Amino acid sequence: MEVLFFYLVALVAVLSGLIVVTAKSPVNSALALVNTFFCLAVFYVMLHAPFMAAIQIMVYAGAIMVLILFVIMLLNMGVEPHKKPTHIAWGAIGGTLVLLVSILFIQRGDTARAVGNISKDVVLREGHTALIGKAMFVDFLLPFEIASILLLVAIVGAVILAKKEV
Amino acid sequence: MNAELLSLSNAPWLYIGAMLVKILVVFGVTMGIVAYATWAERKVIGHMQTRLGPMLTGWHGLLQPIADGIKLFFKEDIIPSQASRVPFILAPMMILIPSLITIAVVPFGTDLVVNVGGKAYAIPLQITDLNIGILYILAMAGLGVYGITLAGWSSNSKYSLLGGVRASAQMISYELAAGLAIIAVFMLSETLSMREIVLQQSGSILDWYVWKQPLAFVLFLVTGTAEINRTPFDMPEAESELVSGFCTEYSSMKYALFFMAEYANMIVVAAIMATLFLGGWAGPTPWGPVNLLGKIFAFMFFLMWIRATFPRVRYDQLMKLGWKVLLPLALANILVTGIVVVLQQ
Numbered sequence: 109m110e111v112l113f114f115y116l117v118a119l120v121a122v123l124s125g126l127i128v129v130t131a132k133s134p135v136n137s138a139l140a141l142v143n144t145f146f147c148l149a150v151f152y153v154m155l156h157a158p159f160m161a162a163i164q165i166m167v168y169a170g171a172i173m174v175l176i177l178f179v180i181m182l183l184n185m186g187v188e189p190h191k192k193p194t195h196i197a198w199g200a201i202g203g204t205l206v207l208l209v210s211i212l213f214i215q216r217g218d219t220a221r222a223v224g225n226i227s228k229d230v231v232l233r234e235g236h237t238a239l240i241g242k243a244m245f246v247d248f249l250l251p252f253e254i255a256s257i258l259l260l261v262a263i264v265g266a267v268i269l270a271k272k273e274v
Numbered sequence: 275m276n277a278e279l280l281s282l283s284n285a286p287w288l289y290i291g292a293m294l295v296k297i298l299v300v301f302g303v304t305m306g307i308v309a310y311a312t313w314a315e316r317k318v319i320g321h322m323q324t325r326l327g328p329m330l331t332g333w334h335g336l337l338q339p340i341a342d343g344i345k346l347f348f349k350e351d352i353i354p355s356q357a358s359r360v361p362f363i364l365a366p367m368m369i370l371i372p373s374l375i376t377i378a379v380v381p382f383g384t385d386l387v388v389n390v391g392g393k394a395y396a397i398p399l400q401i402t403d404l405n406i407g408i409l410y411i412l413a414m415a416g417l418g419v420y421g422i423t424l425a426g427w428s429s430n431s432k433y434s435l436l437g438g439v440r441a442s443a444q445m446i447s448y449e450l451a452a453g454l455a456i457i458a459v460f461m462l463s464e465t466l467s468m469r470e471i472v473l474q475q476s477g478s479i480l481d482w483y484v485w486k487q488p489l490a491f492v493l494f495l496v497t498g499t500a501e502i503n504r505t506p507f508d509m510p511e512a513e514s515e516l517v518s519g520f521c522t523e524y525s526s527m528k529y530a531l532f533f534m535a536e537y538a539n540m541i542v543v544a545a546i547m548a549t550l551f552l553g554g555w556a557g558p559t560p561w562g563p564v565n566l567l568g569k570i571f572a573f574m575f576f577l578m579w580i581r582a583t584f585p586r587v588r589y590d591q592l593m594k595l596g597w598k599v600l601l602p603l604a605l606a607n608i609l610v611t612g613i614v615v616v617l618q619q
Binding site for chain 1: 466
């Protein structure tokens with residue numbers, strides 16, 4: 109049952125991914141990308157990570173893609189003129205090879221067999237949101253704060269750059 | 275009474291049946307309220323302006339929503355020749371669906387205990403209890419922007435585009451303040467589940483979060499009104515300057531979908547408001563769904579009252595209010611709440 113559902117969502121994800129790169133109108137690409145993000149959120153839910161799913165939709169679909177859509181609309185990019193694609197065969201072969209090599213290395217590498225202390229049982233017992241909260245605000249508080257200061261600096265920088273007169 | 279919580283593992287068919295019934299009832303009730311909210315709005319505003327409102331179709335115009343529905347259904351569905359077809363068709367659906375699926379996490383009563391085959395099962399009166407309920411609501415609210423923005427852009431008309439651009443700027447700005455206002459509530463509740471939040475307020479009326487978080491309540495009231503583009507924040511469809519804003523080029527059922535979405539959004543914001551601040555289904559009467567519906571109706575009446583009373587704000591005032599007043603207030607509220615929570619421990 110779960111596997112069937114996974115394949116269904118995976119199919120939709122891959123198809124929308126294909127539409128992202130093949131659609132002629134940039135707005136349609138953007139919409140397909142939103143759909144892909146949705147499918148990823150479904151995967152997070154299936155992995156018992158509902159918090160990640162909500163953040164995925166809020167940040168990527170709800171904020172970043174809206175801004176990208178905004179830019180596409182205001183620039184008013186038209187439909188791209190159809191060009192005959194070249195090097196399709198080489199691209200396909202190259203892409204397949206890269207995919208195969210990465211699958212091979214991931215399977216043989218350390219990451220595939222790595223076992224942490226947070227198993228499925230722990231996640232189900234303690235709750236995924238609580239675990240993330242503890243990790244961020246207790247165990248890794250310093251890196252988290254450093255990252256937020258970095259973001260703050262970036263925001264201040266953006267404001268200064270965008271301001272007309274200082 | 276130790277009833278087992280009904281789930282897919284202990285009684286699959288009963289679970290699926292109960293789920294279907296819950297979904298259909300909630301959907302039906304929501305759609306019924308949507309239809310009659312249009313009638314109520316015209317009546318309320320009419321009487322406030324010493325008019326009668328709809329009177330001819332049925333007793334005091336009670337059949338008006340049905341007549342409107344039939345009329346819209348049989349109108350010609352026009353897609354402008356210069357419009358971008360796919361986004362133009364998708365946009366009305368992308369507004370309505372996020373607001374409807376948000377209702378899935380709103381609890382509307384205590385557990386219902388049923389006896390099947392000698393075993394007692396507890397059916398929670400809520401379509402699904404996500405343990406990230408509030409985040410789910412915020413995520414879905416964020417998706418509502420797409421519908422309006424795309425409707426405005428894909429119509430390929432000046433008024434629509436202006437309406438769409440205004441809507442997205444407004445919704446992104448106010449979403450932030452709304453989210454921050456809610457954060458103060460779950461700093462007190464220490465959970466993100468809507469069900470738990472209601473249970474914590476179920477003692478008496480004094481346990482309602484509106485008394486502990488009055489500022490968050492007011493902030494959410496204002497930002498919620500702005501999020502659903504109601505007067506005085508209905509800039510995206512300001513009819514005196516933009517014809518009808520983002521839905522200018524729409525006709526027939528697609529146009530009706532925008533209106534259904536507006537009223538569905540009103541219901542959603544009212545339900546969230548009732549659940550987070552006013553105790554949800556708990557109190558004052560012992561009947562859960564009645565309590566929740568009463569609170570929702572009261573809030574919807576309040577929104578109609580505002581619409582009949584206030585003039586529309588100017589766009590720069592709207593942005594100033596959002597970024598320079600509501601956002602700092604919400605942040606200050608979080609800070610104060612945090613300090614109080616730490617001191618109480």
